[in-house]
Amino acid sequence: MHIQKNENLIHELCELCGIIPEYWDIFGEKQIPSLEAKRAILRAMKLNIDTDEDIQSAIFEKRDKSWKNFIEPVSVISINEQPFVINLHIPLEEGQQSNLIINCSVEDEHGQKNGVALSGDECTILQIQQLDAIRHVKIALADMIHRPIGYYVLDVECRLKEGSFSDGRTNIRKKSKLIITPDVCYSPEFFQDEKTWGLSVNLYAVCSDRNYGIGDLSDLGMIMEWIADLRGDFVGINPVHLLPNTQPFGISPYSPISRLYKNFIYIDIDKIPEVAEARNRGIFHTENMLNKIDILRKSEKVRYEEVARMKEEILKTAFSLFYSEHYLKGTNRSQDFHEYISEEGYPLLYFATFMAIASQTEGGRVLDWKKWPHEYQNMKSHAIGRFQKEHIKEILFHQYIQWLIDNQQKEVAANAERSGMRIGLYQDLAIGSIVGGSDVWSYPDVIAHEADVGAPPDDFNPEGQNWGFPPMIPEELKETGYELFIQTMQKNMRHSGALRIDHALGLFRLFWVPKGMSPKEGAYVEYPAEDLLRIIALESVRNRTVIIAEDLGTIGENVRKALKNFQMLSYRLFYFERNYPDPSFLKPEKYPEFALCAVTTHDLPTVYGYWVGRDLEMKRRLGHYSNDDLWQARLNERERDKKLILSALEEETISYGKDAHEEKNNAMTVQLCQAIYQYLARTPSRLLLVSLDDIIGTIDQQNMPGTVESYPNWMQKIPISLEQIRNDERFRSLAALLQEEKRIPSQL
Numbered sequence: 236m237h238i239q240k241n242e243n244l245i246h247e248l249c250e251l252c253g254i255i256p257e258y259w260d261i262f263g264e265k266q267i268p269s270l271e272a273k274r275a276i277l278r279a280m281k282l283n284i285d286t287d288e289d290i291q292s293a294i295f296e297k298r299d300k301s302w303k304n305f306i307e308p309v310s311v312i313s314i315n316e317q318p319f320v321i322n323l324h325i326p327l328e329e330g331q332q333s334n335l336i337i338n339c340s341v342e343d344e345h346g347q348k349n350g351v352a353l354s355g356d357e358c359t360i361l362q363i364q365q366l367d368a369i370r371h372v373k374i375a376l377a378d379m380i381h382r383p384i385g386y387y388v389l390d391v392e393c394r395l396k397e398g399s400f401s402d403g404r405t406n407i408r409k410k411s412k413l414i415i416t417p418d419v420c421y422s423p424e425f426f427q428d429e430k431t432w433g434l435s436v437n438l439y440a441v442c443s444d445r446n447y448g449i450g451d452l453s454d455l456g457m458i459m460e461w462i463a464d465l466r467g468d469f470v471g472i473n474p475v476h477l478l479p480n481t482q483p484f485g486i487s488p489y490s491p492i493s494r495l496y497k498n499f500i501y502i503d504i505d506k507i508p509e510v511a512e513a514r515n516r517g518i519f520h521t522e523n524m525l526n527k528i529d530i531l532r533k534s535e536k537v538r539y540e541e542v543a544r545m546k547e548e549i550l551k552t553a554f555s556l557f558y559s560e561h562y563l564k565g566t567n568r569s570q571d572f573h574e575y576i577s578e579e580g581y582p583l584l585y586f587a588t589f590m591a592i593a594s595q596t597e598g599g600r601v602l603d604w605k606k607w608p609h610e611y612q613n614m615k616s617h618a619i620g621r622f623q624k625e626h627i628k629e630i631l632f633h634q635y636i637q638w639l640i641d642n643q644q645k646e647v648a649a650n651a652e653r654s655g656m657r658i659g660l661y662q663d664l665a666i667g668s669i670v671g672g673s674d675v676w677s678y679p680d681v682i683a684h685e686a687d688v689g690a691p692p693d694d695f696n697p698e699g700q701n702w703g704f705p706p707m708i709p710e711e712l713k714e715t716g717y718e719l720f721i722q723t724m725q726k727n728m729r730h731s732g733a734l735r736i737d738h739a740l741g742l743f744r745l746f747w748v749p750k751g752m753s754p755k756e757g758a759y760v761e762y763p764a765e766d767l768l769r770i771i772a773l774e775s776v777r778n779r780t781v782i783i784a785e786d787l788g789t790i791g792e793n794v795r796k797a798l799k800n801f802q803m804l805s806y807r808l809f810y811f812e813r814n815y816p817d818p819s820f821l822k823p824e825k826y827p828e829f830a831l832c833a834v835t836t837h838d839l840p841t842v843y844g845y846w847v848g849r850d851l852e853m854k855r856r857l858g859h860y861s862n863d864d865l866w867q868a869r870l871n872e873r874e875r876d877k878k879l880i881l882s883a884l885e886e887e888t889i890s891y892g893k894d895a896h897e898e899k900n901n902a903m904t905v906q907l908c909q910a911i912y913q914y915l916a917r918t919p920s921r922l923l924l925v926s927l928d929d930i931i932g933t934i935d936q937q938n939m940p941g942t943v944e945s946y947p948n949w950m951q952k953i954p955i956s957l958e959q960i961r962n963d964e965r966f967r968s969l970a971a972l973l974q975e976e977k978r979i980p981s982q983l
Contacts, residue, residue: 699754
């Protein structure tokens, strides 16, 4: 009997906390998370559930929270839903209403403030609730001013002319965040009657005659200038978030230390004024350095650790010069730096402090705060304050690095706009950041440290997936006014014409895997999707950034409908767009208009690799198939799909060089590759993403999911230099084909 009561209480608390009681997996089977998994997720949400009394107390707290909260910590409101009302919950005895005075002010981002004072007699009590023998009333506070989109601070104070409130207080005051948003994301004017295309490139993989063994922001600038000449409108790159830069576990661009700040490995060292100044002074041993750079440049794989070590050494020297010649002397360059620090505020201070502590930790750089001395693990501790005072220069160094990156990226974006690109830089936002990183350390209250984000079992991953980073706790995220989420969106849309949000389903629900449990035992947790989508729309409009919501996999039509309503582009891959359950490929006209379409991604085979079954062969070698029969079945499916692709091209009367194709024993050819992209160019989808790896004939994909050391993930360089690629006729002929398909047919 006691056990039954306990289970019922757990289920009730889970419902209040947004833990979804069941879900349908990709195989069409209903999955019900175990009671043990639910308990673990509740504990990860930092709830005390040791006894029935604890659970009951948590239930009461969740139910009554809004009544005891006076005012919600944040309200997200459509610009078209004004005037709006905010509910106040006040502990007010019967008969005290006439003594009540409410002072309210709203302050915008520029410090402009307006307010109003109300007496209790001017307010209408909407509802009364008795909690713990204390009478609470709900009053609606109306804001009659029509405000533009943006962030506001609502400051509300309640007091009584005489006496005290029913909970004993004489004064109640609280500030709340108001976020007024547009109803849709930014959409360029040309979307009304025209499509466009852009190039996808893994920036780290770029080889050039001038970089330091890894693609950098100047390489990116050259690529964007080249694509603009070909009349493309954007260039998409891998996430450039900060990584540990240690092989093999610290180089995935989707497992960053921070999503707020960027990887210094992408800085063009030679464009830093202080580096030029140092060379003029003979500080660097040029010949020795040139030899090192030449070795790194000629290496077949990206050597992250060596590149990072070399660049960091140079950056330290550059900063020393900046500090002595600019910072201490208050030059114009110093003023620019101060303005950047001021604009970034506390997020940059927290990040730079994290990096400085990591560098000062015994044993060298330790980019995992859980391995630091105990006094530094809590960023709110007095020890952190002392560290910041004692290590000002070290903190400034890491702020200086981010300033350099921001300036170089700003220049890339400005040059793209001047060259006529209508979108420009297309950035990629990872789903989360690693548990030992700076984001988690800087925002500890928001993070569920005892769980990871992952995915339930599917065809590709029969055991499910654990992605190795912790989720944000929905309720705590709201309690902080969505601050971490807002910062993440702002910093990743800066200088971006488009932003891809990886795993957009996570805006609605995330699959939590409790620590120590298998992904099979995880459960979905709901998120405040409407609020999050509105915040994205606000930042999208402010930054003029097109939003691409990656909506692959098992995703409900309700989710896709919500994304579409906010004019976030769907993400459609040729490999997966079929007439299910029939495996034939979707006709171009069946693709959605508000979408980005592409052939493949970093996690999937290139066109050339797909055609020869390179991915299937690699998976076989790595033991991903339990037996040869399964491998043979996948080969048979691939052969079927290749024939279906050719049939789809023929139905569209797209030439792919059939005779030459047959002569080469069904090998992929330049003409066939371009024909597949021409097929996608005939869709009404507004954006087409062309993979550089496809066009130059790369066989191996950049990442093989489910592997770490057994496959060279994120390390493979482009085998042709950037200077050679820019003169490659294959790109020019493809661009001409795409230009012919640019207009949207009127019947669509």
